[in-house]
Amino acid sequence: MKRCFDLILALIAAFILLIPIVFVAMCVKLTSKGPIIYWSDRIGRYNKIFKMPKFRTMKINTPAIATHLLPDPKLFLTPIGSFLRRSSLDELLQLWSIIRGDMSFVGPRPALFNQDDLIILRTENGVDRLLPGLTGWAQINGRDELPIPEKVKLDVEYLQRRSFFLDVKIIFMTFLKVIRRDGVAH
Incomplete structure (x- = not known):
């Protein structure tokens, strides 16, 4: 049921958001x-x-590491990169990943390939069994501001409590957070 919901919602969203x-x-x-x-x-x-896929917000040749690990992230942003990140518009292309089945609307945010500490903790706690999401329980409970152990704790909580109704709640709360720009670092 979750895959069907993801696919239908992603196709509808892609159609509605085509002009943006x-x-x-x-x-x-x-x-x-x-x-x-x-x-x-x-x-x-x-x-x-x-x-x-994401809309590019960083200058070419920026190191492929988590933004918070860059010496001064602002130096690497494109002229509209900060706005795209704050507004989450850089994430729109992830609808493609949902349509392909690489992601879901709700799940733990996909780690960068080199975020070994996050990957190890998620694997130890069984979170690696979940499809990563465009948004998730950790996203609405802190987003960029959470330390990795706290993110994993929230990912585990989602793993244990996941349901269609929790997913709908997370999607709704994500929409509110994006509108308010809560918890966005850059």
Whole structure:
């Protein structure tokens, strides 16, 4: 049922958001050199790596590490990168990953391929069995501000409590957080 819900909702969202997606793509292209889409190597279900698309918010040749590990992340942002991140518009292309079945709407956010500490903790706690999500329980309970052990604790809580109704609640709460820009670091 979850896969069917994800697929139908992603197709509807892609259709509704087609014009904003094209507009953001044009803005990325016009404001910085390089490709419009950044294909990030992410950890999926059972720790398999998949390519997750995002609108590019960082300058080309930025190291492929978590943003908070960069010496001064602001130096690496494109002219509209900060806005795209704060508004979560850089995430729109992840609908593709949901349609492909690499992601779900709700699940733990996919770790970067080199976030070994997060990957190890999730694997030890069985969270690696879940499909990563566009949003998740940790996202609505802290987002970028949470330390890794706290994120994993919330991921485990989601693993244990997951249900269709919890997913709907998380999607609704995510919408509110995005509108309010709660918990966004950059």
